[in-house]
Amino acid sequence: MNRDTVTEGGPTDPSGPTDRSPRRPAPAPVAEGERTTLRPLTLADGTEFTARARESRELHKPWLFPPADARAYAVWAGRLIGDEDRAGYLVHERATGALAGYVAVNNIVGGAFRCGALGYGAFAGCEGRGLMTEALGLVVAHTMDTLGLHRLEINVQPGNTPSIALARRAGFRLEGFSPGPGGHRRSSLRRP
Numbered sequence: 001m002n003r004d005t006v007t008e009g010g011p012t013d014p015s016g017p018t019d020r021s022p023r024r025p026a027p028a029p030v031a032e033g034e035r036t037t038l039r040p041l042t043l044a045d046g047t048e049f050t051a052r053a054r055e056s057r058e059l060h061k062p063w064l065f066p067p068a069d070a071r072a073y074a075v076w077a078g079r080l081i082g083d084e085d086r087a088g089y090l091v092h093e094r095a096t097g098a099l100a101g102y103v104a105v106n107n108i109v110g111g112a113f114r115c116g117a118l119g120y121g122a123f124a125g126c127e128g129r130g131l132m133t134e135a136l137g138l139v140v141a142h143t144m145d146t147l148g149l150h151r152l153e154i155n156v157q158p159g160n161t162p163s164i165a166l167a168r169r170a171g172f173r174l175e176g177f178s179p180g181p182g183g184h185r186r187s188s189l190r191r192p
Helices: 043-055 068-082 131-145 161-169
Strands: 036-040 088-091 099-109 115-122 151-156 173-179 187-189
Touching: 036 131, 043 068, 043 099, 068 088, 088 131, 099 131, 115 131, 131 151, 131 161, 151 161, 161 173
Parallel strands: 115 151
Antiparallel strands: 036 088, 088 099, 099 115, 151 187, 173 187
């Protein structure tokens, strides 16, 4: 994981830079597909990310709530950048360079277990076009080859059929249902 993307103010300082004002070059992609590139997110991506999150509120309702303002982004991204048990990536469409979505790897466990949990979201205008399917494949390959993980999991609400379909297209299989807070159930999809 590239941890040198933390800028002044520390990874969780919400007053730290969240726009591209320092004009640091974006980190190099960690993976490239035919249609997408995958690169680590940075605090400097905040302005673009939060604008796309606000544009995508209707698409994400009621399943996702990505950070939509600078303070929330700084906290969220800071955890993904600063914690060794997490990693965050941005998905860009190669043809246009547009920010198409994001993937977070949470709860990374080392040792013999070597696993992590994926969370993801497409932004409005990029959904239903296969971009996130390719991007999830890139994340799987990257986390297994570079981070040394050998098991990934996606927990999703059973009613979120687009997310379940995406996980299945990326090679994940349904392993069961688990109870959640308030009696809500979650589908557990895993990829060995």
